[in-house]
Amino acid sequence: MDIVNEILEKEQKKAEKYKPITVEKHLELEFDIGTLLASDTNDLDIKSLKSDSQRDSYLNTLARDNTQLLLNKIWELPTERIDEAIVVKLPQPKTVLPRSKPVPKPKPLTKWQEFAKAKGITKNKKDKVKWDEQLQKWVPLYGFRKAVAEKEKQWLIEVPQHLDPMVDMFEKKAMEKSEKVAKNELQRLKNIARAKKVNIPRVGLPVTSDKANAAQLSTAAIVAKASTASLGKFQDKLPKEKEARGKGVHELIPGKDRKRKAPIPTPQAEKQNNLNLIDKILNKRPKIDMEKAVSKHIHEEQIQRSEEKKTMKPLKGKRKTKGGNATNFSAKKPKAGKGQRNPNKKNPGRKRR
Numbered sequence: 001m002d003i004v005n006e007i008l009e010k011e012q013k014k015a016e017k018y019k020p021i022t023v024e025k026h027l028e029l030e031f032d033i034g035t036l037l038a039s040d041t042n043d044l045d046i047k048s049l050k051s052d053s054q055r056d057s058y059l060n061t062l063a064r065d066n067t068q069l070l071l072n073k074i075w076e077l078p079t080e081r082i083d084e085a086i087v088v089k090l091p092q093p094k095t096v097l098p099r100s101k102p103v104p105k106p107k108p109l110t111k112w113q114e115f116a117k118a119k120g121i122t123k124n125k126k127d128k129v130k131w132d133e134q135l136q137k138w139v140p141l142y143g144f145r146k147a148v149a150e151k152e153k154q155w156l157i158e159v160p161q162h163l164d165p166m167v168d169m170f171e172k173k174a175m176e177k178s179e180k181v182a183k184n185e186l187q188r189l190k191n192i193a194r195a196k197k198v199n200i201p202r203v204g205l206p207v208t209s210d211k212a213n214a215a216q217l218s219t220a221a222i223v224a225k226a227s228t229a230s231l232g233k234f235q236d237k238l239p240k241e242k243e244a245r246g247k248g249v250h251e252l253i254p255g256k257d258r259k260r261k262a263p264i265p266t267p268q269a270e271k272q273n274n275l276n277l278i279d280k281i282l283n284k285r286p287k288i289d290m291e292k293a294v295s296k297h298i299h300e301e302q303i304q305r306s307e308e309k310k311t312m313k314p315l316k317g318k319r320k321t322k323g324g325n326a327t328n329f330s331a332k333k334p335k336a337g338k339g340q341r342n343p344n345k346k347n348p349g350r351k352r353r
Contacts, residue, residue: 021072023065031073034093038070100264108195182227189223218242 030039040062048058077088109117116123129138132149139149157169199216221241225232265273 032095110191
């Protein structure tokens with residue numbers, strides 16, 4: 001009997017682990033398969049929600065059942081197999097969901113992609129390695145291991161007859177490779193400019209007009225310098241050369257720092273930022289510079305003294321005292337009679353000697 005009980009317990013545990021895919025609900029759920037949305041309008045069990053011991057298990061069971069119903073609806077759609085994976089094509093969504101940012105636009109095609117699409121050229125999956133008869137081993141088709149294999153394979157390069165026998169063929173090959181990389185980088189920048197609808201000079205002249213302005217020429221020079229392996233870091237500048245500015249210049253130059261927009265803060269973070277700003281404004285105290293205040297006070301006193309000296313009347317003439325010292329005195333004019341003359345008073349006139 002003990003063995004039978006053990007087997008029954010194991011089977012019960014397995015049955016609990018793998019729950020059935022059929023779920024019964026009083027009211028059917030509303031589905032929007034395009035957005036993978038399932039709306040449950042059934043009443044909740046208030047007792048289980050209020051109970052601390054049953055709340056978590058009840059919510060987990062409810063979420064599991066609703067997810068199972070949503071997956072059952074998805075498996076009812078037609079399926080297809082792509083690269084050993086089962087794929088389901090979802091229908092158009094019915095529910096409009098709010099977005100904090102606009103829907104990303106599809107990436108524009110390059111010139112080669114447009115040409116391949118027009119001609120019907122399909123991209124075939126290439127092998128990662130191939131057998132090299134000379135090295136007698138498998139060599140990767142790309143990556144740093146390919147460069148190592150090329151060095152082992154081409155340890156000696158023959159100099160052609162039409163070239164100087166003292167030419168370093170390894171250096172020439174490295175130069176050709178760097179030129180090819182720069183050409184590919186320039187083509188990539190042109191694809192970006194064409195996608196952004198930016199007019200850039202072509203062979204010293206703009207694409208749309210007959211003459212190039214200073215902004216277009218400076219942009220072309222900056223882009224040409226940035227096409228090197230160091231992104232123009234070790235390129236010399238002209239004496240009066242200025243950096244190119246304007247819309248679309250940073251997109252043309254790889255590695256340039258771009259200002260990223262700050263994410264939209266949550267209501268709690270925005271509330272906290274506003275409270276911090278108010279506290280900073282209310283608790284702000286003016287800073288007093290004592291040296292500056294003292295120097296300002298001294299300067300005002302000097303100005304006041306100079307004005308007082310200007311208002312004082314200067315002394316005219318000198319008068320000798322008994323000790324023989326000269327003292328300044330003011331020579332005041334006698335007051336006039338204000339135009340009044342006494343006719344009865346006789347003026348004796350000037351006394352003659």
